[in-house]
Amino acid sequence: MDSLNLIKNDPWLEPYKTDIEHRFQLSVSKEKELAGKGKSLSDFADGYLYFGLHKTEQGWVIREWAPNATDIFLIGNFSEWKENTKYRFSKLKNGVWELKLKTGEIKHLDLYKLSMHWNGGHGERIPAWATRVVQDKKTYIFSAQVWSPSRPYKFKKKKFKPQISPLLIYECHIGMAQEEERIGSYNEFREKILPRIAKDGYNAIQIMAIQEHPYYGSFGYHVSSFFAPSSRFGTPDELKQLIDEAHASGIAVIMDIVHSHAVKNEVEGLGRFDGSYNQFFYGDHRREHPAWDSLCFDYGKNEVIHFLLSNCKYWLEEFKFDGFRFDGVTSMLYYDHGLGKAFGSYNDYYDGGQDENAITYLTLANKLIHEVNPHAITIAEEMSGMPGLAAKTEDGGIGFDYRMAMGIPDFWIKIIKEKKDEEWNPSAIFWELTNRRSDEKTINYAESHDQALVGDKTIIFRLIDDQMYWHMMKNDTNMAVDRGMSLHKMIRLVTLSTINGGYLNFMGNEFGHPEWIDFPREGNGWSYKYARRQWSLVDRKDLKYEYLGNFDEAMIKLVKDVKHFEQSPIIKLWDNGGDQILAFMRKDLLFIFNFHPFKSFTDYGILAPKGSYKTVLNTDSYTFGGYGLIDESIEHFTIPDPLYKKEKKEWLRLYLPARSAQVLKLQKRK
Template sequence: MSDPGIFNDPGLLHHQKTIQARLDRARVMEQEITDQGRKNIYDVADYHLFFGLHFTGNAWCFREWAPHATAIYIIGDMTRWQLDERFCLVSRDSNGIWEGWFDTDTFCHGQHYRLRVLWPGGEGDRIPTAALRVVQDSHTLIFNAQVWQPWNTYAWKNSSFIPSDEPLLIYEAHVGMAQEEGRVGTYREFEDHILPRVADAGYNTLQLMAVQEHPYYGSFGYHVSSFFAPSSRFGTPEELKSLVDAAHGLGIRVIMDLIHSHAVKNEVEGLGAFDGTSHQFFHKGQRGIHKLWDSRCFDYDKNQVIKFLLSNCRYWLEKFKMDGFRFDGVTSMLFLDHGIGRAFTSYADYYRKGEVDGAALGYLFLANRIIHDISPRAITIAEEVSGYPGIAAPQALGGTGFDYRFAMGVPDYWIRLLKEFKDELWPLGSLWYELNARREDEKSISYAESHDQALVGDQTLFMRLMGENIYHGMWGTRPDIKTLRALSLHKMIRLITLATAGDGYLNFMGNEFGHPEWIDFPGAHNQWSYHYARRQWSLRDNPDLYFSRLADFDRAMINGLKSFNIPGDGRAQLCYHHEDHKMIAFFRGKLLFVFNFHTDSSYTNYLIPVPPGRYGMLLDTDEKAFGGQGRLSRGQVHFTTPSTVPGDIDNHFLSLYLPTRTAVVLLSSH
């Protein structure tokens, strides 16, 4: 351990031995998978290169890992879906590796195939574990692997893309539901129609959901079946590469949700019982089942599983030039009980013996190592809800090595405010604490709402604010009190969340303009309707509706604040807070943010203590162009005045007119 003040937090000293033991386990895992250091971690992350179907130039080679299998056949278009001894694989060694070599004309681009795996007492059809392309028959709904060897490989246009050093401004998106029509959207449509919107809105990072192949569309991409196959329901691998390439051309980095916390339990099109056992990739018995998610839990103690997952990290970085990953379900990985129903209130909750999966923590340590070795500018984000210390701290300080963690308590707190408190009773002191509660040694990304808050069973902030009024109260010529309240608070909530965010900010597509519908994927429960699995961009594009004005505000907010390195420029510094007046003001760098959350009181000549100087208005949430009432003059400049208290020569004040439910951003020059 390099520093006894691990993570710069003396409170962790009591747990130093436990932390050290967990780090040591990660290093032991690395030694084991690299054959005691005779190989490096990059070279052993080659599962996708060794297994699966590959053309070597003068022959085809297919390999599979199936320790419990007694025989494996390739079946498909090339065998008329019958067993053929010419397509029987040979057991290569005692490690469960099967292999077959075939002439150059045996397979051709576009053919469909799968495996017939035999084991003691049974057999079954399976999709190869390293399949790079998996497609679903539109009539039978059956999934098959597909030979993917196009004559022309994709030619990258922006292969030298270097992401900017701006703070992360993430636009979270789902390709399939990004179009307005009631159907599954495509990579190409997203590139042509949605990417320009993302760029225009000022976001510099695109976070793609549901990229890895998943059999059930309604799983939102979180029940993965084929980890190396980009979902074919959105298009071809080349079209995904084109989307990433086009984003890079616009200066936008692309990260993807990486699901290594669990896998779909399906057996034919998943890893559920690939070789006839339930524990090839997963834990035996009940530990291998995630009851809440109805899925299978990886056994991170197995070297081949670690290589499989590390290889998956390498694959997406190298083959699709992804700029990083959001690791889903990190809390579930870390804790043997998956953290379900637990309140984490002290450090002891993270370090009790027998509660943390040390192998899972070790895997996350190695995953961050290989990702940053391959691409030092790649970013990794942990979706971790327990607050596990050090998950996003540097490995040199004893951390796990993620670059960022999500500040998941922030959206939860906003929902709590709207559900449990009347507007006039909002506890601004508690809100300030929640917005700024983060560890000094870990970078964090804040958000008011993500896809989680948009799903059926929950509500977006704007839906909560508007209720049914959202369907008839958004015409710009007919504002009512409820609509004006919703518009004001939606803008203020997003502004204060961005202004206090630690090192990044996230928005889910459509939420920036108050999308009026939740997300509900087609299924038997809704007669397979796509009505709620789409985004209604026409609402955003209609200048007569307030939706467009919310979007215009979001664009002004994002583009305005990022030019001042916000988020990312130190911590927000509170300079004024009055609970009864519902007033809060703070500095972030050179910008002064003033919020009047009061429900009905507008204040004239309101004094805010600030350093002396000139303050020019940059942003006003009450502008008519943003759906406000236009009670402030644009571009106004304020100068501080000294205290009028005799003998007080140090304090200076701004005298401001602050309309109810309005926030202003002022640039200081002092």
């Protein structure tokens, strides 16, 4: 066969041609095996329509896959939580069990579980395909719940096509998206937070912790019920309404989906669903994740692939999610989960330590998602740099639309912690922000939720620290605060302005939310103090948080208003390590950064396309908490230089205040 485009686009992959083409063939063969003749992956991924609890014309039917079970009973408040032959399942083929009930034998809001029997034991289980799971507020016990309202929510916006050029993501968590020390709701988010996001200009939200999880403090990453939206935040219908209204505001909704592992719990989760250790997960030493205290799916089983692919389609079809950010992809790709591996050469990606079953699953998942919704968005959270992860499946890639640029936040943390301000090197900054594969789109971000977790610090808190508690009043001059706010704006602007796909911000960080994120746990006395967002800080007119919020809104608008900004070439015009100056152009926008902590430059010369320029964004503006040193009303004209006549470049002479950035727009070419 001819080489795949993935290899053609990167000659350094030629030595690994056999491995890449082998993986491609594995996904092609597996798709044929699963879909069968004349059917598609989407047809195969209809498991959620067959398994689980469903209302029928005669009453109800519930089905579960439990090949190791010897007997199953449906128990609940309708049976006084006792086994009753009326609620006994019948065994069908291939490990499938079924129970049919008449109308009235169960009803809306009834609680239920499975009483599972196997050779040598039995136990209560929540159905694997349950779509509604609730926790008793007194006993803290989880149960499945019949969800069949008489007037189910109907989407008002039937069709929605994300406008994502560029993709501007507001990462959020429903529970902590409110100010009181408690868990927030879908309705509160829809009513209070969505308008903020729309005003800020973001065109997508990425919601964490949607799939039900027993422990709130896991941030939603220890999933127990994969088809159930977390009831902590409200009902399934309330989630649907949130998504519907987001679409009405032009905002795409991306789900942070967890298919990389599952919670170990047996009663609430899939740990030993039918009494066996290897139903959904590996049965050997690979079963438990060594770092996450969780269980690893066996992607080599068709039944597991069916479960997970059906899960993808379910969220797309039933809730109208616009795509997924797949969590923990690195862990899936490698048998050793990528732990302790440097990934310093291409050989590290093709040394035999890769889980081909997981790679096949991810390839099929991407293909399915785009088959169900051609406009869907898929993002990989992956740190190893696996080539082709965000390349098309037909080119030999794994098929994600974007990959997270996970090295960028690590770079910012490292430079803030280890470098003096006068050691910030513009060449190193530019290289880190633009070092990526040309055939794969990335999501740039300065910080996500990861950088804010307890034990770590947000960028603003690293820069200002405890001075934030005392010196964030607008009438208070403080050098540490001024420095921190200046760098906070510059870091975000240079990170956003160098995107080739999209940009992400975690909620509240746009206005410099102080402190860290810490969910209620035994170690903090089950406190919600740090599991919330203090929106009042940015709303108050006497605090400097408003300045940072204003800047973020202006920055987002600037980029959003440029059609296909992320696709435009980045042309470096100037970088000078001694002066700490960086300048580059994208289309008609000229971005200039002076990272020097104390040197301001008058009539600083930058070779730029000849013409006239006007200031369209300035981090030093009073509006953004700056010193107002730049006169934005001035139109700047380039000055000819015979040496650069052929290049059609001329000198642009500018005033560059220390620790500031400005964006100029080319008005007309000479």
